[in-house]
Structures are given as structure tokens and as C-alpha cells.
Amino acid sequence: MASDIKILTDKINIPGIETFEVYRKNGGYAAVEKAIKKMSPDEIVEEVKKSGIRGRGGAGFPMGMKWSFLAKPEGIPRYLVCNGDESEPGTFKDHYLMKNIPHLLIEGMIVSSFALGANKSFIYVRGELMYVIRILEKAIEEAKNAGFLGKNILGSGYDLELVVQPGGGAYICGEETALLESLEGKRGNPRNKPPFPAIKGLYQSPTVVNNVESIATTSWIINHGGDEYAKLGIGRSTGTKLISASGHVKKPGVYEIELGLPVEEFIYSDQYLGGIREGHQLKAVVAGGSSVPILPANLIMKTANGEPRLMSYESLSDGGFATGTMLGSGGFIAMDETTCIVRNTWNFSRFYHHESCGQCSPCREGTGWMEKVLHKIEHGHGKMSDIDLLVDVAKRIEGNTICPLGDAAAWPVGSAIRHFRDEFEWHITHPHEATQKGAVFMNKSILV
Amino acid sequence: MSEKIEFTEDRLKKVEEIIGRYPADRKKSALLPVLHLAQEQYGWVSSATMDYVAGLLDLQPVEVYEVATFYTMFHLEPVGKHVIEYCRTGPCSTMGGEDVYDHLKQKLGIKSNETTSDGLFTLKEVECLAACGWGPCFQIREKYYMHLDNQKIDEIIEDLSK
Numbered sequence: 173m174a175s176d177i178k179i180l181t182d183k184i185n186i187p188g189i190e191t192f193e194v195y196r197k198n199g200g201y202a203a204v205e206k207a208i209k210k211m212s213p214d215e216i217v218e219e220v221k222k223s224g225i226r227g228r229g230g231a232g233f234p235m236g237m238k239w240s241f242l243a244k245p246e247g248i249p250r251y252l253v254c255n256g257d258e259s260e261p262g263t264f265k266d267h268y269l270m271k272n273i274p275h276l277l278i279e280g281m282i283v284s285s286f287a288l289g290a291n292k293s294f295i296y297v298r299g300e301l302m303y304v305i306r307i308l309e310k311a312i313e314e315a316k317n318a319g320f321l322g323k324n325i326l327g328s329g330y331d332l333e334l335v336v337q338p339g340g341g342a343y344i345c346g347e348e349t350a351l352l353e354s355l356e357g358k359r360g361n362p363r364n365k366p367p368f369p370a371i372k373g374l375y376q377s378p379t380v381v382n383n384v385e386s387i388a389t390t391s392w393i394i395n396h397g398g399d400e401y402a403k404l405g406i407g408r409s410t411g412t413k414l415i416s417a418s419g420h421v422k423k424p425g426v427y428e429i430e431l432g433l434p435v436e437e438f439i440y441s442d443q444y445l446g447g448i449r450e451g452h453q454l455k456a457v458v459a460g461g462s463s464v465p466i467l468p469a470n471l472i473m474k475t476a477n478g479e480p481r482l483m484s485y486e487s488l489s490d491g492g493f494a495t496g497t498m499l500g501s502g503g504f505i506a507m508d509e510t511t512c513i514v515r516n517t518w519n520f521s522r523f524y525h526h527e528s529c530g531q532c533s534p535c536r537e538g539t540g541w542m543e544k545v546l547h548k549i550e551h552g553h554g555k556m557s558d559i560d561l562l563v564d565v566a567k568r569i570e571g572n573t574i575c576p577l578g579d580a581a582a583w584p585v586g587s588a589i590r591h592f593r594d595e596f597e598w599h600i601t602h603p604h605e606a607t608q609k610g611a612v613f614m615n616k617s618i619l620v
Numbered sequence: 621m622s623e624k625i626e627f628t629e630d631r632l633k634k635v636e637e638i639i640g641r642y643p644a645d646r647k648k649s650a651l652l653p654v655l656h657l658a659q660e661q662y663g664w665v666s667s668a669t670m671d672y673v674a675g676l677l678d679l680q681p682v683e684v685y686e687v688a689t690f691y692t693m694f695h696l697e698p699v700g701k702h703v704i705e706y707c708r709t710g711p712c713s714t715m716g717g718e719d720v721y722d723h724l725k726q727k728l729g730i731k732s733n734e735t736t737s738d739g740l741f742t743l744k745e746v747e748c749l750a751a752c753g754w755g756p757c758f759q760i761r762e763k764y765y766m767h768l769d770n771q772k773i774d775e776i777i778e779d780l781s782k
Contacts, residue, residue: 249643261709261748292643299656299693300705300749302762335641340652340691343747357648357683359690375646417753418711424753462710462748503752505711519710523747529690 176443177404179392179412180385181428184272190307192314195275203391204320207283208328211394216287220390222398224410229255229346229383230461230501231576232485236398241370242288243378251379252290253355254281254387256297257339257346260461261523262503265414266384268426270297271304274311278334280387282320283394285332288380292333295384296351299338308336343527347575348381349373350529361531362575385414406432409484413499419506420454422446435459435481435488436473439506452508453619456592459488460500462520463580465587466513467497469620493587509619512612513595517588518546524581535578538569542585549596552603559596563589625672631657635676647677651687655694663703664695692746700735700742702760702780708745711752716769720756723770727777740781 188194195201207216221236242250254277258266270277277295285293297305312334315321323331337355339345345354349363352374373379389411393401402410409431418424421439423446429438438444439454448454454469474481476495481487489496507516525539542565545558566582573579589596598613599606606613627635635654642649654677658669670684677684688694695703706712706721725731728741735742751757754766765776 258750259748262711262752264750264752264754267750298750299652299691300746300759302656303764306762333641337649338653338656340655340687341693341746342691354652355649356646357651357677357687359686375643418755419714424715426753458710503711505714505752507714511714516710516714519708519713523709526747 175404175430177412177430178428179404180269180276180388180414181273181426184269189273190271190275190311192275192311192318195273196318200275201279201315201318201320203394204279204282204286205326207286207394208326208330213287213289216283216390216394219393219398220287223389223393223401224398224405224408225386225389225393225401226409226485227383228385228389228413228502230260230463232499235382235386238370238382239288239380241368242380243371244289245378249292249375249377250288250290251374251377252281252285252288252293253348253351253374253379253381254293254295254384255346255348255351255381256295256301256384257343257351258384258501259298259343259346259527260463260501260503261520262418262458262461262505263416263501264418265416265426265502267301267304268416269384269388269414270301271307274304274308275315276388276391277308277384278311278315278321280390281334282315282325282332283390284380284382284387285334286330287390290380291331292335294335294337294355294374296337296339296345296355298345299340302338305336305338312336342529343523344529344575344577347577350575351381352379359529361529362577364574404430406482406484407486409486409499413483413502415483415502415504417445417504417506419504420449420452420508420511421506422449429483431482431484432487433483435483438483438504445506448506448508452510454506455509455511455619456507456513458497458503458505458507458584460498461503462505462523463576463583464498464500465493465496465583466517466591467495467587468591468618470618471495471591472497473620493583494590497587509614510610510612512550513588513592514546514550514599514606517585518543518550520584521546521581524577528577528581532573532578534569534572535581538565538578539581541565542581546585549599550606552599552607554596554600554603556597556600558600559589559593623666623668625662625666625668627657627661627672627676631661639677648679648683650677651679651684652691655684655688655691659694663701664697664699666696700739702740703742703744704758704760705744705746705749706758707747707749707751707755709748709752711748712755712757715752715755717756720768720770720773724758724773724777727773741777
């Protein structure tokens with residue numbers, strides 16, 4: 173059964189925790205001391221591997237394995253780059269973590285950089301969060317003054333400089349190779365792979381790119397051991413996860429959950445979201461950020477086999493895309509019966525069209541067509557054949573682009589039509605009704 | 621085009637500090653932070669500003685143009701004193717954004733990408749600001765305004781109009 177253990181947010185409400193002094197008094201930087209004084213870099217990598225933690229940015233790739241791919245040629249610098257671009261609609265957990273407890277990330281950056289042999293590491297933060305960048309820069313200054321950063325950290329001979337880099341308002345820079353291009357002062361066009369960043373990343377040097385939440389977790393793993401971390405969670409979904417909850421719930425916000433928590437408990441218990449807003453019923457959920465498939469309420473509560481759905485990588489994807497979705501970044505968007513799925517899908521399509529870097533034609537052109545066709549249907553000018561046209565365009569984008577933005581644009585459209593086709597049809601057969609303000613097609617059988 | 625672009629002393633010092641963050645042969649990495657500095661001083665990024673930034677970082681002007689036009693945070697046209705950038709993406713809409721932004725537009729008497737006649741406010745629609753559960757939201761420069769409703773919007777606008 174999922175516990176309410178917190179390992180990232182347990183100290184987040186302590187007054188003054190954003191300062192070095194208070195953070196340190198509450199046990200902060202113990203992981204740096206342990207890592208640098210008592211452990212070898214390889215031992216740290218081993219603990220992270222044992223923890224089983226999977227990348228918290230959305231892809232869920234095992235972090236320890238990613239670290240072990242890092243090439244280590246003699247005489248060439250290696251880089252750690254933290255991905256704080258957080259731009260996936262529905263996701264605001266890294267924002268929450270960085271602004272409230274910046275030293276947790278700084279501490280994780282030091283431990284992780286030491287493990288990877290990096291002497292200069294970057295935290296790339298989306299440019300809109302300039303106020304958070306200033307919080308991080310202040311925290312770095314404090315850590316430096318206390319001897320945890322800079323030359324000869326804690327007398328170990330290890331040097332580390334941390335640089336916070338602002339983005340410029342481009343979703344695509346959350347894709348790791350686009351982020352590296354951006355960090356080099358270029359347009360954020362994703363790179364062809366291979367070579368992977370572990371071989372040729374920032375400045376053509378071996379580079380690891382990890383999400384904020386992933387890096388922030390390394391301190392706990394070092395303090396308590398990878399095995400202890402692996403005891404948390406369920407199966408291959410080890411540990412805890414930050415979930416950013418938005419939409420029609422009583423208590424939107426950021427929650428740290430132990431993986432394996434039943435979705436139903438997460439939505440309805442007072443400890444978490446407190447249920448759907450008064451007088452309304454749940455219609456649909458986007459569980460892991462706007463790019464993952466949308467599910468109707470009945471399928472988010474229970475899998476197609478009738479098993480209770482859990483907040484874990486495996487349970488959320490149970491049934492594949494036919495009846496499942498993905499944990500993704502943990503951007504949990506709940507929608508009640510007042511939500512128009514067509515309008516919501518059009519909104520997301522507009523987002524992906526706006527954010528496509530334009531490098532690959534299927535994505536550049538396809539996202540534009542999906543937005544146009546959805547706009548047409550939403551505004552009462554759709555034809556029945558438009559629905560299959562959308563499915564066709566989505567299929568032609570999926571898998572045919574350099575980076576996953578194409579897939580991310582295709583999945584919301586494909587899944588909305590898969591599960592809410594009758595709603596699209598109603599827009600086409602009832603254009604006058606459908607375009608009235610607040611009009612929504614009601615299928616009571618899917619509400620929970 | 622005749623406008624004279626020159627960073628203040630403080631900003632020139634800051635540019636040096638920024639360049640020093642990267643390996644010596646990787647000055648170009650300073651481009652985004654320096655463009656942010658430029659926008660901070662001038663409110664927007666003109667082509668004269670881009671040329672000036674290119675000079676500071678030993679880049680070809682086109683290297684600056686292609687970057688400044690790619691990243692949507694940079695205003696390539698003059699803007700009002702306060703640029704209100706409101707999130708139009710799904711979660712904020714779900715949280716009631718559409719009605720709240722309609723009120724905002726009515727209050728200011730302008731549409732997106734327009735500036736009020738007194739030059740005080742420019743309105744821009746942006747994509748997700750990573751504040752979904754705290755939406756609807758907008759930002760003005762570095763400040764986030766969250767949990768917006770009509771009353772809050774009235775207060776913010778009246779406050780900034782003083």
C-alpha cells in the first residue's frame with residue numbers, strides 16, 4: 173500500500189528553507205559530505221542504479237543506466253546539464269521545487285556532477301521563470317560561500333562551477349538535444365541521434381541531461397542508499413513522484429506521492445486532490461502532461477480488465493494506447509462534465525503547432541493541419557470525413573520526426589478521437605448547438 | 621534605425637561576467653542571457669539591438685537574428701510599459717481562463733498583440749507558463765500573477781495604471 177512518505181517535499185514548508193542556513197540546519201548538504209568524503213564516483217552511480225529511479229521529465233528512462241552510458245575519454249570535459257525547461261502543459265512541479273527549496277536541486281547537482289566527473293554543470297531553466305533563476309543564483313552563491321561549490325570543495329580537490337542558463341520561451345528546448353543547442357546559443361532544433369549526448373552532447377563533449385526532480389532525488393538516495401529508495405513504490409516504478417494537479421479538482425497543486433497510489437485515492441481523498449469540484453463529475457483525465465493520451469474517467473479509475481488503476485509507469489500504461497496512457501511528467505489534468513473535449517483538443521493542437529521547431533515536415537505541416545481541422549470542427553464548419561482526416565494526419569506525424577514533439581502532438585488528437593468520437597460527431601451534426609458558449613456534448617455513461 | 625544602442629556600465633559588466641561562465645571558445649552560449657539583458661534595458665529587441673549584441677559577442681548579426689526570432693520571449697516590436705503575457709493553454713482554460721482573459725481584454729479595451737493608446741499595456745497570448753494548478757495566470761516581466769479572477773484583474777490593472 174502506498175505510504176505518505178515524502179523525500180523531496182518533507183522540508184518544503186519550513187520557514188526560511190530557501191536559505192542555505194536553514195536548509196543546512198535541517199540536514200541539508202549531508203549528501204555532498206558523504207559523497208565527496210566517503211564515496212567514489214562509481215559508487216554513487218551504483219547507488220543511483222540500485223535505486224531504480226526513472227527519469228522524471230517524462231520519458232521514464234532509468235537514470236542510473238543513462239549515467240552509465242556517459243563516455244569518459246581522457247582529456248575531454250564532461251558535462252551535467254539539468255533540464256529545468258518544464259514546458260509540458262499541466263506540469264509545474266519543477267517550478268514548485270526550485271522556487272521553494274532551491275538548495276535541494278543545488279545539492280543534487282553537486283552530488284551528481286561529482287559522480288559523473290563534471291567540473292562545470294548547467295541548470296537550464298525556462299526563461300519565463302526569471303524570478304526562479306534569481307532564487308537559484310542566490311542559492312548557488314550561498315553554497316559557494318560555504319565551501320560546497322567552487323574550487324577544492326570540502327578540501328577534496330574536486331572543483332565544480334554551477335551555471336544557471338535562461339531559455340527564451342520555447343517548449344522544444346525541453347527535448348534534451350534541443351536544450352543543448354539552445355545552451356550553445358542557437359535555435360532549439362533537436363539533433364539527429366546518434367550520436368547521443370552521452371557521447372557527443374554539449375560542445376560535442378559527453379553530457380548527461382537530467383530533469384530537476386531526478387537530480388533533486390539523488391541526495392536522498394546517497395543519504396539512505398539505493399536499496400532503501402527501491403523499497404518505495406511498486407515494481408519497476410520505484411520511489412516517489414511529484415504530481416502537478418490542475419483542472420476541476422478541489423485542491424489543485426503539487427503533490428509528492430509514493431508510486432503505486434491508486435488513482436481513485438489520489439483524486440478523491442482529502443490528503444490529495446479532495447475530489448472533483450462541488451456538484452460536478454469527472455469526465456476525463458490527462459494523467460502525465462498534455463502529450464499523453466487522454467482517458468475517459470472510467471478508464472482512468474480502472475484498467476480495461478477492471479483492475480484499479482495505480483499511479484505508476486506500468487499501471488497507467490496498461491492496455492497500451494487502446495485503453496491506457498502514460499505517467500509522463502506527472503502533469504495531471506482533471507476535467508469535469510463541463511469540459512468540451514473538442515475544444516480542449518484544438519487548444520492542445522494549437523500549442524503543438526505553435527511550438528513545433530519546423531525542422532521536420534511531418535510535424536511542421538501536420539501540427540498546422542491538425543490545428544486547422546480541429547478549429548473548423550470546434551467552430552461548426554466540420555465535415556464527417558474530417559475526423560478520419562485527423563486520425564490520418566496524426567498517424568503520419570507519429571514516429572516520423574527527429575524528436576518526440578511530433579508524437580506528443582499526435583497522441584492527444586488520436587486519443588481524443590478514440591475515446592470521444594461521438595463528441596466530435598456531435599459537433600459536426602449539430603454545428604449550431606455545439607458553437608453556443610459553454611455547450612458540451614453529454615455522454616453520462618463515461619462520467620465517474 | 622538611428623537609435624543609439626549602448627548598454628549601461630552595469631550591464632556591460634554583467635555581459636563580461638556572463639561570457640566568463642562558458643569555456644573561452646564558447647562565447648555564443650552567452651547569447652540568450654545577453655538578449656534578456658537587452659530586453660530588460662530597452663523593453664524590446666530591435667534590429668539595432670541585435671546588431672549591437674552581435675558586436676558584443678563577436679557573432680555575425682544573422683546568428684543573433686535567427687535566435688531572437690526563434691524564441692518567443694523576445695519582443696521584436698515596441699511594446700507598452702507593462703507587457704501582460706497570459707497563458708492560453710489547456711489547463712489554464714480548464715481553470716476558467718477564457719472568461720477571465722475576456723474580462724482582461726474588455727478592461728484594457730484591446731485585443732492580443734495590441735497596446736493601449738496611452739502606451740501603458742501590451743497584451744500577448746503565450747503558451748503554458750508552468751503554473752497550471754495556480755491558473756488562470758499571466759506574467760508581467762518577472763512577476764507571476766496567479767489564481768486570477770475578474771476582481772483580481774481589476775485590482776492589478778488599476779494598481780499598475782497609477
